[in-house]
Amino acid sequence: xxxxxxxxxxxxxxxxxxxxxxxxxxxxxxxxxxxxxxxxxxxxxxxxxxxxxxxxxxxxxxxxxxxxxxxxxxxxxxxxxxxxxxxxxxxxxxxxxxxxxxxxxxxxxxxxxxxxxxxxxxxxxxxxxxxxxxxxxxxxxxxxxxxxxxxxxxxxxxxxxxxxxxxxxxxxxxxxxxxxxxxxxxxxxxxxxxxxxxxxxxxxxxxxxxxxxxxxxxxxxxxxxxxxxxxxx
Ligand code: OAD
Numbered sequence: 001x002x003x004x005x006x007x008x009x010x011x012x013x014x015x016x017x018x019x020x021x022x023x024x025x026x027x028x029x030x031x032x033x034x035x036x037x038x039x040x041x042x043x044x045x046x047x048x049x050x051x052x053x054x055x056x057x058x059x060x061x062x063x064x065x066x067x068x069x070x071x072x073x074x075x076x077x078x079x080x081x082x083x084x085x086x087x088x089x090x091x092x093x094x095x096x097x098x099x100x101x102x103x104x105x106x107x108x109x110x111x112x113x114x115x116x117x118x119x120x121x122x123x124x125x126x127x128x129x130x131x132x133x134x135x136x137x138x139x140x141x142x143x144x145x146x147x148x149x150x151x152x153x154x155x156x157x158x159x160x161x162x163x164x165x166x167x168x169x170x171x172x173x174x175x176x177x178x179x180x181x182x183x184x185x186x187x188x189x190x191x192x193x194x195x196x197x198x199x200x201x202x203x204x205x206x207x208x209x210x211x212x213x214x215x216x217x218x219x220x221x222x223x224x225x226x227x228x229x230x231x232x233x
Contacts, residue, residue: 004197004231005084008162008169009075010187012091014176014203018069018221021062021094025178032059041152053131056147059093060112060127068100071175071224076101078228087165091177091184093149108156108184114148117141123148156183167194173227174199176220179206188212201227 013023024031031039034055038044045052068076075088079102088105090097093112097105115126115136122138126145133143150156166172172191179185188198188211200212201223209215216223 004170006165006169007078007082007084007086007171007173007231008165008187008191008196009078009086009088010091010172010174010177010184011075011088011097012175012177012184014178015071015090015220015224016066016069016092016094016096017176017203018071018219019066019094019096021066021092021096023176023178025180037152040149042154045146045151050131053129053146056112056149057129057131063094063112066094066096068096069221071220072096072100072102074100074225074228078231079104081232085165085168087162087169089162089165089184089187091181106158106161108150108158108162110147110149110157112147112149115145116148117145119144159183162187163190166190166196169194169196172196172198173201174206174212175201175224177202177206179208199227 017023022032039052039055079086086104088097088102089108091109093110095113113125114123116123117136117138119136119141120139122136124137130145134145135142136145166187169191172188174188185208188208192198198212200206200209200215201220202217203219205215
């Protein structure tokens with residue numbers, strides 16, 4: 001570990017599972033009772049905005065009932081104490097990393113607590129219910145604020161910044177993600193091409209498990225604090 005200065009951590013739904021936030025690809029293939037394409041695509045929003053807005057309103061409201069777990073807290077500690085470069089890239093739209101103390105954090109798939117006005121392009125923190133069609137605080141138009149979440153077919157946020165970090169990191173760590181959704185699923189290969197060590201921590205082998213130098217199987221709430229303790233010792 002002596003040679004490691006720059007770290008990129010990628011997280012997925014598995015890191016929030018022990019906090020009680022359901023993952024996307026459960027045994028029934030449904031996400032909170034819905035097929036992903038019925039709630040997480042621009043087409044779904046165009047077809048049935050009430051269903052989509054209400055679905056995300058419920059997810060946002062549920063954030064008040066969950067709390068960060070030891071894996072989020074360990075990454076918060078790593079962020080506070082790691083003197084080299086660190087970028088935590090999360091695919092999660094919950095706010096558990098922030099509440100666990102992470103600062104060097106990027107939400108590549110957007111955030112539940114952010115709204116995006118389709119009339120004026122304004123993006124800002126949002127609480128409350130979009131299904132009630134509130135007016136945009138920037139332009140005043142009603143019914144134009146949608147979840148600031150990257151749906152299937154849309155471009156993840158800050159890819160330039162992520163790719164720059166991947167190309168200069170010494171260690172890439174993936175936590176709690178199935179490796180089913182690109183571009184995040186390809187980050188391990190990019191980091192390896194640039195010479196990084198690669199480590200996966202997941203409950204089951206992900207789809208890209210064989211790309212990693214090392215895979216540790218188990219719960220994030222146990223594996224991540226152990227790994228952070230090692231890194232900071
Ligand atoms: P998935 O639901 O596809 O995968 C979650 C992974 O976490 C699985 O591989 C589980 O084995 C693992 N897991 C479950 N519990 C765990 C635990 N306690 N500790 C460690 N690992 C655990 O979720 P993501 O990979 O995050 O995109 O899904 C990627 C994207 O697909 C999401 O960001 C979302 C979704 O469609 C958008 O909404 C745009």
